[in-house]
Amino acid sequence: MSSHDREDAHPGDAHLLLEAINVTKQFPGVKALDGVDFELRAGEVHILFGENGAGKSTLISMIAGAARPTSGEFRFNGSPVHLNSVHEARALGISAVFQEFSLIPQMSVEENLFLGAEETRSGILQKRALHRRATEILKDLDFHLPVNLPVSRLTRAEQQMVEIAKAFRSELSVLVLDEPTASLTQHETEQLFRLIARLKADGVGIIYITHRMSEIREIGDRITILRDGHYIDTVDAKTTSEDELVRLMTGRVVGQIFPTVSYNPQQTLLEVSDLATADNGVRGASVTVRRGEIVGLAGLVGSGKSKFTQACFGARQIASGMVKFKDEDVTGLSTRKMLDRGFLYLPSDRKNDGLMMMRPVRENVSLASLTQRPVSNGLVLSAGGETRMATELAERLHLSPMRIERTVEHFSGGNQQKAMLARSLTREFDLIAFDEPTVGVDVGTRAAIYRFIAELCENGAAILLISSDLPEILHLSNRAYVFYRGQVQAELEGAQITEENVLKHFFEREAA
Known part of the structure; x- marks a missing residue:
């Protein structure tokens, strides 16, 4: 155990x-x-x-x-x-670790840990003391992070650790x-839960x-x-x-969070052969996606499934391999050219990659369709057309509050997600890639997103579902690829997509 x-003392017995x-x-x-x-x-x-x-x-x-x-x-x-x-x-x-990070990317881990609470003597920053204290905090938390490294060079999971560590620079009540845990691996989540147990024991x-x-x-x-x-x-x-x-x-x-999806696989839209990325995050991965199906990309955080899709979309440099979309070699094409060909990628990090947080919902919704009607009338944007389209889509996805001129940063996480998802309805897309589409959203919104994805599939789109949430892969995919350390570990289809079959490929490679 x-x-x-x-079992600790019942909370009701404590003050x-x-x-x-x-x-x-x-x-x-x-x-x-x-x-x-x-x-x-x-x-x-x-x-x-x-x-x-x-x-x-x-x-x-x-x-x-x-x-x-x-x-x-x-x-x-x-x-x-x-x-x-x-x-x-x-x-x-009282210390809080918010879902949205408040780190300065150009500053080091130790500088971020004590930002606003630096130790000084006669107005002079005590760098050695800061370094020593930062090292002690991270060691005590069992967070293995280089204190001198700029935060911009950390993974999102490591940045989450820095945010948590900031709360421990003074005594906690x-x-x-x-x-x-939204950005943490299973191992890191277990670390956090051990830390929580220790804090509970300390009152x-x-x-x-x-x-x-x-x-x-x-x-x-x-x-x-x-x-x-x-x-x-x-x-x-x-x-x-x-x-x-x-x-x-x-x-x-x-009663039913996951919908029943009517798959109707047709011609192959995306065919990827032996793809490798320049950063070595993906190594020799091959995947196919057909119109009218949902293909799941499963794996732990950092397994390479997101980098693979980003590379196909033109958002990450390809070192070798081939990407074919609608029978055309599109290897290395830009994201704009992929959009024009009918391929849309919706990223997992909506704040940094998916949305313009200080711009209104209207502009965020229309972002992928600025050259298309009704948003564009040739060379100029149509304000009226853009407003009508954004309003219709906001109503369809039940945006709350229904205020398309409100900046995205003032909406809840689930409604921010809806604003980004609405982008997939602004024009005809043949292939839509959803990367962690339900991170940080509640059960009700989650059910609505699943139904939304199912309807796109049933209407003939090809869907790539990239998810670290195993139930999403099990309940929504008719085919699934399991990624491990940048490679495809297994391809599963239909009844083969079980919890046992997926999990056994999550952690280690099968013997040859």
Whole structure:
């Protein structure tokens, strides 16, 4: 039994660390939270659960001192507190690790760890002390990161580790973790859960946001559900069923998350032979995709499945091999030329790669169709045509709130994902590649995205589904390729796509 599986004292026996009492947060035109109550006890993992846009991020932003409530109050160890800044929250031992990173790419790991909290003497930065302290923190957390390396040279999983490590530069009372495992491998996730178990034993209260039911079962003690900015209920994490959680979260019963897909494989659209990338992330991979089918690319984070698709799309340099699309050799063509030929790739990192965060939904939706009607009238853009198209697609995908002129950064993660997915409907695409399409989205939005992908397939598109979420591969793919260290480990079809068959190719290569 692992350390995080053992039974600790019941959370109800511990004292209250933090309380939110009748907290309301009003933004222009939107009430993000409406009279919400929440409590956190010492030594518990309290899951904050709800659909995207339910108010979770707003609540933790206020707890972390990054935003202030419009009304209501917070209490810390029984006394009223005003969390007017991140600095004030950290002085109380409250630290948050948000889903969106706040790292400076050009600065080193150790500089990022102590950004804003540098150790100085007579106004002079104590670099040796900073280096020593950073090394100690990373060693204590069992995070194997080079402290002198610029953050820009780290993988996304390693950057996530730096974000987590930042919370440990001072003594902790409350730790907020917002979707912390979204970029982590299984091994790194287990590391994090061991760390959480250790913090619980030390009496730290942990607020944890996740949409992964398995994580709730494994580490959660209590779950508080929010819906549309309102408090719904607080329930026991070990005894509340998945169906009940979905009902509380959405207000409805979601009987079937995954749709039944009617595949109709026709001619081959994409044929990739012995592909290798210049960065050696992909080595001799061969894949085919046909119109009217969903082909899954499975594998752990870093297995090469995303790099493979990026290379096919023209977003990553190819060293050798051939990419044929609609019987044409397109090896090494630019992303613009691939778009013009009917191939769309939607990346996993919507913030950095998929969306223009400071531009409105309207512009993000039309991005792949700027030369097509109704967005373009030849040489000039048609503002009216673009607005009509973006409005129709926003309504079809149930964007909330329905405000296409609002900048994308002010939407929840699930609605940001919808804005990016809408791009696939702005013109006729023959092949659409979805890279981790449901990262950080709730169960209700997840079901809608799956139905959306299924409909595209049934309407004759070829779909590439790149996913580290095994159930997505098992339930949506009619064929699947398993990647391991940049190579295709196995090709499975139909009834062969089982959990056992996929997993046995995740970790090690079969003997010849």
